[in-house]
Amino acid sequence: MDYDVIIGLEIHTELKTKSKMFCSCANLADGAAPNTNVCPICLGHPGTLPAVNEQALKDGLLLGLALNCKINQVTKFDRKNYFYPDLPKGYQISQYDLPIAYGGYLTVGAKRDIGIIRIHLEEDTGKLVHDKAGHSLVDFNRAGTPLIEMVTEPVIASAAEAKKFCQRFQQILRYLHISDANMEKGQMRCEANVSLQAKDGWEYVDKQIKPLGRNELNNKVEVKNINSFRSLEKAINYEIERQSAMLDKKEAIPAETRGWNDTTNKTVSQRLKETAADYRYFPEPDIPPLIISQALLDSVAAVATEMPQAKVERLMQEYGLNEYDAEQLTADKALSAYAEEVFSELKAWIEAQGDDWQRQEHKLMKLAVNWLESELLKHLNLNRQTIKDIKITPENFAELISLLAAGKINSSAGQIILNQMYQIGGDPSDIMAKLNLEQSDNADELEKIVAQVLADNPDQAEAYRAGKTALLKFFVGKIMAASEGKANPQLIPELIDKINKSLNKKYGKK
Numbered sequence: 001m002d003y004d005v006i007i008g009l010e011i012h013t014e015l016k017t018k019s020k021m022f023c024s025c026a027n028l029a030d031g032a033a034p035n036t037n038v039c040p041i042c043l044g045h046p047g048t049l050p051a052v053n054e055q056a057l058k059d060g061l062l063l064g065l066a067l068n069c070k071i072n073q074v075t076k077f078d079r080k081n082y083f084y085p086d087l088p089k090g091y092q093i094s095q096y097d098l099p100i101a102y103g104g105y106l107t108v109g110a111k112r113d114i115g116i117i118r119i120h121l122e123e124d125t126g127k128l129v130h131d132k133a134g135h136s137l138v139d140f141n142r143a144g145t146p147l148i149e150m151v152t153e154p155v156i157a158s159a160a161e162a163k164k165f166c167q168r169f170q171q172i173l174r175y176l177h178i179s180d181a182n183m184e185k186g187q188m189r190c191e192a193n194v195s196l197q198a199k200d201g202w203e204y205v206d207k208q209i210k211p212l213g214r215n216e217l218n219n220k221v222e223v224k225n226i227n228s229f230r231s232l233e234k235a236i237n238y239e240i241e242r243q244s245a246m247l248d249k250k251e252a253i254p255a256e257t258r259g260w261n262d263t264t265n266k267t268v269s270q271r272l273k274e275t276a277a278d279y280r281y282f283p284e285p286d287i288p289p290l291i292i293s294q295a296l297l298d299s300v301a302a303v304a305t306e307m308p309q310a311k312v313e314r315l316m317q318e319y320g321l322n323e324y325d326a327e328q329l330t331a332d333k334a335l336s337a338y339a340e341e342v343f344s345e346l347k348a349w350i351e352a353q354g355d356d357w358q359r360q361e362h363k364l365m366k367l368a369v370n371w372l373e374s375e376l377l378k379h380l381n382l383n384r385q386t387i388k389d390i391k392i393t394p395e396n397f398a399e400l401i402s403l404l405a406a407g408k409i410n411s412s413a414g415q416i417i418l419n420q421m422y423q424i425g426g427d428p429s430d431i432m433a434k435l436n437l438e439q440s441d442n443a444d445e446l447e448k449i450v451a452q453v454l455a456d457n458p459d460q461a462e463a464y465r466a467g468k469t470a471l472l473k474f475f476v477g478k479i480m481a482a483s484e485g486k487a488n489p490q491l492i493p494e495l496i497d498k499i500n501k502s503l504n505k506k507y508g509k510k
């Protein structure tokens with residue numbers, strides 16, 4: 001049977017503030033020896049007072065604005081009570097009914113807006129370590145790390161769409177510099193709520209799924225322990241298949257939390273949710289409600305940068321990039337800034353060249369895109385570097401593209417020059433002159449070389465004249481070698497034809 005797939009996501013993100021959420025301990029969960037990065041506040045000693053981390057508050061506002069949310073200008077913290085050995089206070093300070101931001105959306109792909117229910121601030125727990133001897137050890141270094149929780153509306157319709165959402169969300173966290181959002185390190189943790197409902201058996205009411213008529217809704221299943229985008233997609237697809245097989249057999253889906261296992265590629269039941277957990281939320285008595293002033297909100301809004309989707313659309317519009325290329329070049333904020341500088345340099349160069357070139361702007365941008373994506377990124381990937389490590393300025397990169405476009409160098413010379421620029425930096429025109437790589441457009445000189453190559457390879461020349469055009473590649477190779485790479489390959493076919501015609505005349509052929 002066919003069902004509607006309904007997915008909602010909950011994403012927890014560790015913020016990279018200097019200090020923890022409510023104390024002045026360094027926010028460095030990894031690397032330090034266990035239980036060295038702690039204080040009476042994050043250990044929950046009686047009589048201690050938490051104080052809200054201002055940067056974490058600003059980060060929450062920034063994310064809320066970036067995701068088109070409304071801001072609760074009166075917000076507060078609440079205690080979420082539960083017992084677990086990694087939770088030193090016996091409660092977590094979180095936000096309940098007045099989250100910092102609510103009611104936003106994130107655009108994924110072409111014009112698909114995924115609703116955001118809420119964004120709130122809270123603190124992370126410690127970590128349990130289970131050793132081989134069967135002991136459980138607890139490390140509180142992570143306790144009190146600032147966390148942002150984001151909850152989407154249950155409107156995601158496939159595993160692929162959920163993955164796209166998480167990728168875009170990660171990109172935004174990085175654009176805003178509020179988290180490194182590394183999933184393997186647990187800095188960004190995605191949980192998916194997956195349910196399958198009978199077609200025409202449900203409707204959305206107040207952003208929630210409600211049954212239609214006498215239909216009863218199937219339970220949703222929460223999937224955890226997902227540490228990569230690949231796992232997220234696989235785990236959701238596994239759940240869709242598992243649940244639909246059960247529904248086909250008229251079995252009820254238990255409401256439960258399941259963990260994804262990357263080795264078996266299956267989800268495994270972790271606990272049943274027979275009743276909604278009662279966390280006995282109440283307002284945190286040690287932290288008064290926060291009033292977010294308009295001045296604070298304005299100052300945060302002022303640093304909000306252009307979000308990836310907007311950048312994709314602008315690159316398409318201003319520089320004529322296609323969507324795929326625009327997405328590739330905005331994957332990373334620094335790369336997108338670099339690429340844009342290259343494009344704008346090139347645009348200025350084109351304008352200086354006059355009308356003929358302006359008609360070719362689109363072609364030139366594509367040339368720049370190709371050299372950025374294949375040549376420059378190849379160097380970076382090989383050396384495990386990012387665009388920030390690079391010695392090539394955007395101006396010099398744009399100049400390299402203009403040399404290629406103007407036919408002053410061919411692409412193999414371009415690669416040699418780029419490699420030099422990559423290794424030691426420098427101006428591409430200078431490198432071109434120093435290495436004597438300027439392409440020869442001197443037709444007389446080139447014609448001599450072509451004639452010589454044809455004369456040196458009489459059998460191939462004869463076959464070519466008889467119509468074996470595939471030999472062109474052979475000749476181009478020979479001629480490029482003979483010219484030490486300086487011949488303009490685009491001129492070669494024409495020159496061969498010219499020489500052949502004169503030979504035909506000489507031998508009286510048509």
Ligand SMILES: [Zn+2]
Nearest residue numbers: 023025039042
């Ligand atoms: Zn502390």
